[in-house]
Amino acid sequence: MVTIQSAPTLILPPKGEPLICFQGIYKSYNHKPVLRGVNLEVRCGETLVILGRSGAGKSVLTSMLVGLETPDAGTITLAGVELTGLRTETEWDRLRLQMGYLFQGSALYDSMTVGENIAFPLVHHRRLTLNQINQVVKEKLALVGLKEVEGLEPSALSGGMQRRVALARTLALNPHIIIYDEPTAGLDPITSDGIAHLIRDLQKSLEVTSILVTHDLRTARFVGDRLALLYDGRIVFLGSNQELEDSDNPEVKSFLSPISLTESEGI
C-alpha cells in the first residue's frame, strides 16, 4: 500500500450528522424551470439515492456539488463550506480534490490508456514516482475488480468495464464524498447488478458518503440507506426503503408502479 500524502481535508462531521445541505435550490434553463426549491440533507457516512425520471434534474442537482452548475437561487453547504460562495475555480479545486464524481457515460479520456486515465488525477495532485503511481493504479483497478487492463484504450473495453475504470479513476485520490450519476444506466441487467454490488462493497470498505442518482429502482433499493424522489423540481419523498414502499404519496406510487411514467412516456 502506497501512502498518499493527503490534500487539506474537509472537517467532516461525525457519522450520521448532516454533511451536505441543499436549501431552496432553483435552476432554470431558457426560462424553463428544472429545479424549483429543492431542500435535501445528506448525512455523513450514508448512501443517499436520488430517484427521478429522466430529465427531472438529478444530474443538474448533483453537478452543483462539484461546481459544474450553479443554482439560480438557494444555498448549498458542504461540511460547513458554503458552495454558493465559492467564486474562483481555484477555490473549487481545493474542494474537488475531496470528491469523486462518476459521470453518466463514464467520460474516460479516450486519448489516454486505461492506466493513464486512472493516473491522471495522481499525476496532477500527488508527488509520486512513476513506480508509486503504477502501484496505486493497480490497487484502484483491483478495487473495482479489474486487472491487466492498464495498457488498453478505453474504447477496447465493454460498457461495464468502462464504468469500472471510471470508478477507479474517481477513487484515485481517495475522496470522502462520491457522487454516482446513473452508474448502471445503459448496462445490461447482469452487468448492472455487478456494478451495484461493487458500489455497495466499496461503501462498506471505504466509509465514504455517497450520493447515487438513478432511475433504476433495483439498484436504488440495493445500495441506498435512504432514498429521495425528485419530482417536478422538488424532493417529494425522503425516507428508507420500507418507508418508500409504504408511502401513499401519489408521485411515489406512480414512480413505483410497474407501468410507471418513466416507461410509458418512453424517455
Place this chain on the structure above:
Amino acid sequence: MQDRVLQLAGHQVVRFVDYMGQLTLFFVAAFTALFRPPWFFREVIAQMFHLGVKSLPLVAVAAFSVGLVLAMQTVGVLSWFGAANYIATIVGMSMVRELGPVLTALMVVGRAGSGMSAELGSMRVTRQIDAMRVSAVNPMKYLVGTRLLACMLVLPLLTGVADILGILGGWVIGVTQVGLTSKYYYQLTLKYISLNDVVPGVLKTVVFGAIIGTVGCFHGYHTTHGTFGVGQSTKAAVVSGSLLVLISDVFLTRISLLIWP
C-alpha cells in the same frame, strides 16, 4: 428594402465584432493561465510534436508544388525581358515574405485546426472536459493553453520548411528550363533576400499560430448538441480560421512593410 439591407449588414458587423471579442477573451484566458504554475511543458512539447508531424507532409507538398508552379508561370514572362535569372529571386522572395507563411497557415488550419476542434468537441460532448474540471485540472490551461502555445511555436518551424521546399520547387525549373547551375541558383536566391524579408514572415506565422489555435480550440471547447455539434464546430473552425488568417495577413503585411520597408 435599403433599410433592411443596412440593418442586416449592421447585424453582421455586430456579430463579427462580438465573435472577435469572444475569441480574444478566450485567447487571453488560456494563454495567461499558462504562465502560472503548475507548468505543462511536457504537454506543450507533446502537442508541438503532434501538430508538427500531422502537418509537415501536407505543408511540404503544398509548398513544393506552389514553388514549382510559381516558377513555371513566371519564367515565361521573365524570358520576354531576358531576365530569366531573376526567377530565383522572385520565387525566394515570394515564398519567404508571403507564400510560405500563408500557405503553411492554411494547411495547418485544414489539418490541425480542424483536428483540435474535433478533439475538444468530442471531449466536450462526452463530458471529458467536465471530468477534467472535477479532477481539479483546469482544461482551459491543460487542453487549450498548451495547444495554443504549441501552434505558436510550431508554425514558424513549419514555415521554415515551407520556404525551403518552395525555393526547391523554383530550383527545379531554374535548373531544367533556364539552365542555371545549382550553385548559381543558390547564390541568386540569397543575393536579394535579407533578414528584413525573413523576420516579418516568421513573426507573422506566430500570429497565425495564435489564430489557428484559438479558433480551433474555441469552437471545439464550446461544442453543443452532441456529435452533430462536433461536425458543426469543425466546419466553423476551418472556415473562420482560414478567413481570419487571410484577413489578418493584410494587416500584418501592412504593418511589417511600415517597420521593415
